[in-house]
Amino acid sequence: MSNSQFNDLNRSASSTSGRIQQALVEAEINFATGVPCGVLRRVIDYLVCDERVQHVIVNRESEAIGVATGAYLAGRRPIVYMQNSGLFAASNDISSLLIPYRVPLLMIVTLRGDEGEDAPQHLVNGAATTQLLESFRIPYTVYNANLDIHDTVLDLFKQAAATQLPTTLLLKRGWDKT
Amino acid sequence: MDTVSDDDIIIATTGLISREVFERFDSVRNFYNPGAMGLVSSIGLGIALSTNRRVIVIDGDSSLLMNLGTLVTIGYQQPGNLLHIVINNESFGSCSEERSMSGSVSLSGLAAQANYASSLTVFDEISLKNAILETVGKLGFVDAKIELGGRRDFKRPLDLVELKHRFMHQLKGEVSS
Ligand SMILES: Cc1ncc(C[n+]2csc(CCOP(=O)(O)OP(=O)(O)O)c2C)c(N)n1
Ligand SMILES: [Mg+2]
Numbered sequence: 001m002s003n004s005q006f007n008d009l010n011r012s013a014s015s016t017s018g019r020i021q022q023a024l025v026e027a028e029i030n031f032a033t034g035v036p037c038g039v040l041r042r043v044i045d046y047l048v049c050d051e052r053v054q055h056v057i058v059n060r061e062s063e064a065i066g067v068a069t070g071a072y073l074a075g076r077r078p079i080v081y082m083q084n085s086g087l088f089a090a091s092n093d094i095s096s097l098l099i100p101y102r103v104p105l106l107m108i109v110t111l112r113g114d115e116g117e118d119a120p121q122h123l124v125n126g127a128a129t130t131q132l133l134e135s136f137r138i139p140y141t142v143y144n145a146n147l148d149i150h151d152t153v154l155d156l157f158k159q160a161a162a163t164q165l166p167t168t169l170l171l172k173r174g175w176d177k178t
Numbered sequence: 179m180d181t182v183s184d185d186d187i188i189i190a191t192t193g194l195i196s197r198e199v200f201e202r203f204d205s206v207r208n209f210y211n212p213g214a215m216g217l218v219s220s221i222g223l224g225i226a227l228s229t230n231r232r233v234i235v236i237d238g239d240s241s242l243l244m245n246l247g248t249l250v251t252i253g254y255q256q257p258g259n260l261l262h263i264v265i266n267n268e269s270f271g272s273c274s275e276e277r278s279m280s281g282s283v284s285l286s287g288l289a290a291q292a293n294y295a296s297s298l299t300v301f302d303e304i305s306l307k308n309a310i311l312e313t314v315g316k317l318g319f320v321d322a323k324i325e326l327g328g329r330r331d332f333k334r335p336l337d338l339v340e341l342k343h344r345f346m347h348q349l350k351g352e353v354s355s
């Protein structure tokens with residue numbers, strides 16, 4: 001996997017993807033699971049390649065919610081990643097496992113279907129994503145270039161710990177171009 | 179249940195299976211998945227990858243069919259401390275006993291195809307007990323065929339946060355790297 005044309009861990013520490021990686025190291029993340037989205041390439045690179053992180057591939061986002069919950073119950077510090085389409089696919093698992101059991105973990109979710117979206121299948125999800133999170137009362141931040149992504153991620157971990165709820169970082173296409 | 183060792187962790191699936199395990203065999207070593215139908219084996223996998231203790235997943239046939247990809251995920255990870263038992267009444271017993279499709283497929287055959295190291299079908303309690311005693315140190319699957327029916331009035335696990343805390347507390351300090 002490390003020889004994939006998509007993998008390059010030699011990124012600058014000051015790049016957005018370098019800063020998010022730094023935040024995950026500081027938060028002592030040691031377990032990750034999810035379903036890929038092209039927009040998350042640089043996050044997944046890190047999670048797959050860093051030996052401090054046990055990375056578990058799954059077939060559906062629901063499985064990721066279950067596997068991460070198990071890891072959390074056993075004292076690990078997991079994160080979950082997915083496309084926002086997967087957030088909808090796993091919505092019952094979030095609302096009937098993570099929330100009632102108060103499982104605090106960060107979900108890194110891409111926000112497809114935003115302005116400039118060229119793929120029609122994402123539009124309905126794109127318009128409903130923050131509303132889904134709000135209706136579940138899940139804290140979230142939509143990243144934009146005016147924010148420091150390192151501080152944003154650490155703040156979401158803090159909010160997860162304080163509320164004992166899952167929190168969500170929403171990343172739009174192009175988030176890592178800054 | 180008396181076959182399970184004092185050290186084993188039990189994770190039970192959605193519906194009457196969780197409720198029966200909770201009412202009759204509750205323990206700090208148990209965790210219940212009343213809501214996220216299908217995910218009991220995924221939760222068990224996350225735990226099994228994070229502890230050296232044996233994790234026994236008590237799944238239902240319809241629950242497994244709802245998350246069938248889990249067999250591939252678990253077979254791929256190959257946790258030697260996971261035993262995946264399916265209580266198979268070939269039905270959605272917790273609903274109105276509607277038939278599921280598990281009578282038309284060999285669940286243990288699917289698990290074997292997915293690289294479970296041991297995969298059995300059992301038809302009585304003695305064989306189930308033997309399977310639990312013998313499947314140690316390797317990834318195991320047991321399709322336990324049972325008659326449909328039985329009590330429906332088991333009490334529900336209600337204080338989920340408290341159940342979580344006591345479960346995490348007993349597991350604490352056990353984390354493998
Ligand atoms: C996502 C979802 N769909 C439907 C239900 C309703 N439901 C609760 S238990 C159950 C059937 C479980 O069947 P099985 O796993 O075979 O166990 P059994 O009840 O037969 O013991 C269903 C469909 C649910 N809880 N969640
Ligand atoms: Mg059934």
